[in-house]
Amino acid sequence: MKANSDKKPSQRVRYSFVKIMTGSDLSRRRLPFMALDSINPGPMVWLTGCIHGDEVTGIVTIQEVFKRLRRQPLIKGSVYAFPLMNPIGFESGSRNITISREDLNRSFPGNKDGSLAERIADKIFTTIKQTKPTLVLDLHNDWIKSIPYTVTDPDPGETHKRAYEKAKAVAQKSGFLVVLDTDEIRESLSFSLLRHDIAALTIELGESYVVNEKNVQYGVKCIVNILAYLEMVEKPGQPFSFELPEVVKGKSLTFSTKPFSSASGIIRFLSKAGDVVKKGQAVARIYNTFGKLQDTIFCLSDAIVLGHSDSSVAFPGAPVMAFGVFQK
Numbered sequence: 001m002k003a004n005s006d007k008k009p010s011q012r013v014r015y016s017f018v019k020i021m022t023g024s025d026l027s028r029r030r031l032p033f034m035a036l037d038s039i040n041p042g043p044m045v046w047l048t049g050c051i052h053g054d055e056v057t058g059i060v061t062i063q064e065v066f067k068r069l070r071r072q073p074l075i076k077g078s079v080y081a082f083p084l085m086n087p088i089g090f091e092s093g094s095r096n097i098t099i100s101r102e103d104l105n106r107s108f109p110g111n112k113d114g115s116l117a118e119r120i121a122d123k124i125f126t127t128i129k130q131t132k133p134t135l136v137l138d139l140h141n142d143w144i145k146s147i148p149y150t151v152t153d154p155d156p157g158e159t160h161k162r163a164y165e166k167a168k169a170v171a172q173k174s175g176f177l178v179v180l181d182t183d184e185i186r187e188s189l190s191f192s193l194l195r196h197d198i199a200a201l202t203i204e205l206g207e208s209y210v211v212n213e214k215n216v217q218y219g220v221k222c223i224v225n226i227l228a229y230l231e232m233v234e235k236p237g238q239p240f241s242f243e244l245p246e247v248v249k250g251k252s253l254t255f256s257t258k259p260f261s262s263a264s265g266i267i268r269f270l271s272k273a274g275d276v277v278k279k280g281q282a283v284a285r286i287y288n289t290f291g292k293l294q295d296t297i298f299c300l301s302d303a304i305v306l307g308h309s310d311s312s313v314a315f316p317g318a319p320v321m322a323f324g325v326f327q328k
């Protein structure tokens with residue numbers, strides 16, 4: 001006897017591919033594509049991961065979100081995903097597309113007749129744009145010693161206000177620290193989407209290179225918060241909120257990696273990711289090989305430490321730490 005044979009599924013699941021190139025061995029390179037469509041119309045949310053080949057946590061976060069949504073189907077709308085946008089970089093543990101050494105996240109909106117990265121960017125961008133999404137969440141990883149946070153792009157201008165306001169509202173519901181980027185990276189996926197009137201947000205999920213299970217859990221909870229805000233899933237009983245020092249809560253933060261090191265040498269860190277630091281506080285010292293102090297990194301403002309460099313090698317003009325700077 002067949003159980004529930006008359007019951008129609010409330011959503012459709014599809015896993016397929018988008019072709020990006022043919023290799024020198026004539027192998028076809030493709031981007032895996034995942035889709036969940038509820039039978040009830042609603043918002044269209046995209047999840048994108050591993051645009052930088054060494055940033056692997058997003059892939060698994062997307063897998064886990066899809067597993068969860070297959071167990072507890074969407075109330076309405078669609079969730080689409082490109083979990084692995086840079087398979088060539090991923091296979092060699094490299095941020096960039098190894099063949100052409102290009103940064104895919106500096107190649108948007110892309111060009112179908114351009115460089116390899118621009119062609120891949122064009123495939124990603126046109127595929128996403130065709131679906132007229134409500135929101136795109138781009139999952140990244142940061143330095144090894146870093147806390148998770150969301151990054152909103154600088155204001156893309158009055159004509160893109162609606163998309164930008166939506167992205168900022170979504171960030172507030174993420175459960176993560178909300179950090180405003182001050183550098184305008186025009187060719188990134190998120191900023192290019194905003195300039196095409198599509199709300200987009202970058203989510204930094206801690207360390208690169210190795211899947212960090214804790215950060216996967218945080219990432220899934222953050223995405224569930226956002227889907228619940230869009231009324232696509234049930235609201236969690238207790239909305240997720242990443243644990244932070246009390247003084248940070250409700251603060252507007254801007255991203256900064258200043259001051260840079262002024263000397264070459266060996267960095268000894270005095271603060272760690274998640275620490276709240278004061279203006280003028282020493283957060284790192286740089287010594288030469290004989291142990292003589294070369295430079296001390298003092299905070300320029302009150303801030304929270306988002307993370308510190310993956311290496312203790314210092315060079316003049318190189319960033320040592322990243323801060324979420326408290327705005328007045």
Ligand SMILES: [Zn+2]
Nearest residue numbers: 052055140141
């Ligand atoms: Zn990245």
